[in-house]
Amino acid sequence: MKTMIVITLAALGATSAAAQQASSSPPPGRLLASNCFQCHGTDGRGDGTFDRLAGKSASDIYGDLREMKAENKRGEIMTIHALGYTDAQLRAIAEYFSKQPR
Ligand code: HEC
Numbered sequence: 001m002k003t004m005i006v007i008t009l010a011a012l013g014a015t016s017a018a019a020q021q022a023s024s025s026p027p028p029g030r031l032l033a034s035n036c037f038q039c040h041g042t043d044g045r046g047d048g049t050f051d052r053l054a055g056k057s058a059s060d061i062y063g064d065l066r067e068m069k070a071e072n073k074r075g076e077i078m079t080i081h082a083l084g085y086t087d088a089q090l091r092a093i094a095e096y097f098s099k100q101p102r
Pocket of ligand 1: 032033035036037038039040050051053060061064065076077078081082093
């Protein structure tokens with residue numbers, strides 16, 4: 001009987017460890033924004049070639065992305081990206097980059 005209790009407690013411990021892991025997931029928007037890191041640098045810090053996004057205002061970034069989406073210029077790299085996300089996702093991405101240090 002005592003063994004049963006120990007096993008049950010151990011299982012409970014494992015469950016709460018899993019719950020803790022879930023709560024340490026990346027900050028909102030980061031997973032979506034990570035698609036942009038290859039060109040705009042990790043966390044949007046720029047790589048010397050493409051525009052730096054870190055620390056720009058969320059409304060500027062969102063505005064640019066909305067414009068690219070609306071203009072829908074075929075063949076332009078950013079059009080393809082902008083079209084791939086819902087407006088809510090674009091907002092979350094813009095919000096994430098705006099919170100990164102300049
Ligand atoms: C394959 C490379 C590449 C990827 C990936 C990429 N971009 Fe870009 N981005 C560019 C290039 C090149 C430009 C500049 C040319 C242009 O405006 O079309 C640009 C321009 C921008 C601009 C305008 C910046 C300014 O100051 O005018 C924003 C905002 C932007 N990208 C956001 C994003 C976001 C958000 C993502 C991810 C969803 C992303 N980009 C992914 C290549 C990329």
